[in-house]
Amino acid sequence: xxxxxxxxxxxxxxxxxxxxxxxxxxxxxxxxxxxxxxxxxxxxxxxxxxxxxxxxxxxxxxxxxxxxxxxxxxxxxxxxxxxxxxxxxxxxxxxxxxxxxxxxxxxxxxxxxxxxxxxxxxxxxxxxxxxxxxxxxxxxxxxxxxxxxxxxxxxxxxxxxxxxxxxxxxxxxxxxxxxxxxxxxxxxxxxxxx
Amino acid sequence: xxxxxxxxxxxxxxxxxxxxxxxxxxxxxxxxxxxxxxxxxxxxxxxxxxxxxxxxxxxxxxxxxxxxxxxxxxxxxxxxxxxxxxxxxxxxxxxxxxxxxxxxxxxxxxxxxxxxxxxxxxxxxxxxxxxxxxxxxxxxxxxxxxxxxxxxxxxxxxxxxxxxxxxxxxxxxxxxxxxxxxxxxxxxxxxxxx
Numbered sequence: 001x002x003x004x005x006x007x008x009x010x011x012x013x014x015x016x017x018x019x020x021x022x023x024x025x026x027x028x029x030x031x032x033x034x035x036x037x038x039x040x041x042x043x044x045x046x047x048x049x050x051x052x053x054x055x056x057x058x059x060x061x062x063x064x065x066x067x068x069x070x071x072x073x074x075x076x077x078x079x080x081x082x083x084x085x086x087x088x089x090x091x092x093x094x095x096x097x098x099x100x101x102x103x104x105x106x107x108x109x110x111x112x113x114x115x116x117x118x119x120x121x122x123x124x125x126x127x128x129x130x131x132x133x134x135x136x137x138x139x140x141x142x143x144x145x146x147x148x149x150x151x152x153x154x155x156x157x158x159x160x161x162x163x164x165x166x167x168x169x170x171x172x173x174x175x176x177x178x179x180x181x182x183x184x185x186x187x188x189x190x191x192x193x194x
Numbered sequence: 195x196x197x198x199x200x201x202x203x204x205x206x207x208x209x210x211x212x213x214x215x216x217x218x219x220x221x222x223x224x225x226x227x228x229x230x231x232x233x234x235x236x237x238x239x240x241x242x243x244x245x246x247x248x249x250x251x252x253x254x255x256x257x258x259x260x261x262x263x264x265x266x267x268x269x270x271x272x273x274x275x276x277x278x279x280x281x282x283x284x285x286x287x288x289x290x291x292x293x294x295x296x297x298x299x300x301x302x303x304x305x306x307x308x309x310x311x312x313x314x315x316x317x318x319x320x321x322x323x324x325x326x327x328x329x330x331x332x333x334x335x336x337x338x339x340x341x342x343x344x345x346x347x348x349x350x351x352x353x354x355x356x357x358x359x360x361x362x363x364x365x366x367x368x369x370x371x372x373x374x375x376x377x378x379x380x381x382x383x384x385x386x387x388x
Binding site for chain 2: 130
C-alpha cells in the first residue's frame with residue numbers, strides 16, 4: 001500500500017469564555033487537528049483501497065497525541081470527540097471514508113478505553129471547503145450537553161489529488177448548555193450510548 | 195477599559211511538502227485570535243482611547259499565545275503580522291485604534307526585538323469572514339523570503355458587535371523561497387528595513 005505523504009498540518013485550539021451568557025470559571029476548550037495528505041487513489045477507480053487504513057493509523061495516533069499535548073498533556077480533560085475528512089475533487093467520498101477506522105481508533109487509543117462511537121462526517125470539495133465536524137461525548141453518545149460541532153478547513157486544501165483528514169476533541173459541554181437530556185453525571189457507560 | 199473576551203483561538207500550521215518537494219524542517223506559523231466585544235458598536239464615538247488600551251492588552255496576550263503555540267522562544271520568531279475584522283455594527287477606525295497606536299510595543303517585548311513595522315490589514319465583515327494576516331520579517335521589512343500571509347477564519351465571529359483581533363508569528367519564511375531579494379543572512383537590523 002502507498003506511503004502517507006503529508007503536505008500540511010494545522011492544529012487549532014479554541015478557548016470559549018462565554019457566548020452572551022455568564023462567563024465560565026473554566027473556559028471550554030476545543031482542539032482540532034487537520035492533516036493534508038496526497039490521495040494515492042486520486043483520478044481513477046481503485047477497487048481495493050481498504051489496506052490504506054492501516055497506513056493511516058500512525059498518522060491518526062500522532063494527531064491525537066498532538067491534540068492532547070495542545071490541551072496541556074492530560075488525556076483525562078477530553079470529554080467529547082469527532083472526526084471528518086474531505087476528499088479533493090479527483091477523489092471520491094469512499095476515499096474520505098478510509099479515515100473512519102484509523103481516526104477513531106487513534107482517539108480511543110490515546111484517550112483510553114472510550115465507549116462511544118466517534119461521530120463523523122465527510123464530503124468531496126475543493127480548496128477552502130469548510131467541514132462541520134460533529135462532536136459527541138466520548139463515553140455516551142446521548143449526553144445532550146456535549147452535542148457540538150467544530151468547523152475546520154484550510155484555504156489551500158484539499159487540492160484535487162489530496163485528502164484533508166480531521167480529528168476534534170472538546171473538554172466539556174457547550175458553554176451555556178441548558179436543553180436537558182442525559183447528563184454527563186448520569187452516564188452508565190456500558191453500551192456507549194447512555 | 196479591559197477587553198471583554200468571548201473566545202480565543204490559536205492556529206499552528208506546518209508545511210511539510212510543496213510541489214512534491216519535502217520541506218525540512220517544515221515551515222511553521224501560528225496565529226492567535228481574540229474575539230472581543232466592540233464597546234463602540236452601533237454609535238459614533240470620537241475618542242477611541244479605550245480601544246487603543248485594549249490593543250495594548252491584546253498585543254501582549256496574543257503574541258504570548260502565538261509564541262507558546264509554536265513552542266519557541268520569542269526571540270527566535272522570524273516574521274510577524276497583525277489584523278482585525280470588525281463586525282457589521284463597527285467601523286474600520288475601531289480596528290485601526292486597536293492595531294496601530296499601542297499593540298506593537300508589547301508584541302515586540304514578547305519577541306525580544308522587532309525593528310520592522312508590523313504589517314497589518316483590516317476589514318469589516320460577518321461571522322466566518324476570512325481574515326488575511328500579512329507577514330513580514332520582524333527585524334528587516336525587505337527580507338523577501340518572509341513576505342507572506344496567513345488566513346484565519348472563525349465560523350461564529352465576528353458577530354455584529356464584536357471585533358476579531360489577530361496576531362501571527364512564524365519561525366520561518368515561505369516553504370520554497372526563490373524570488374531573490376534581501377536574505378535573512380544579510381539583515382543588518384538597524385533601521386527595520388534591511
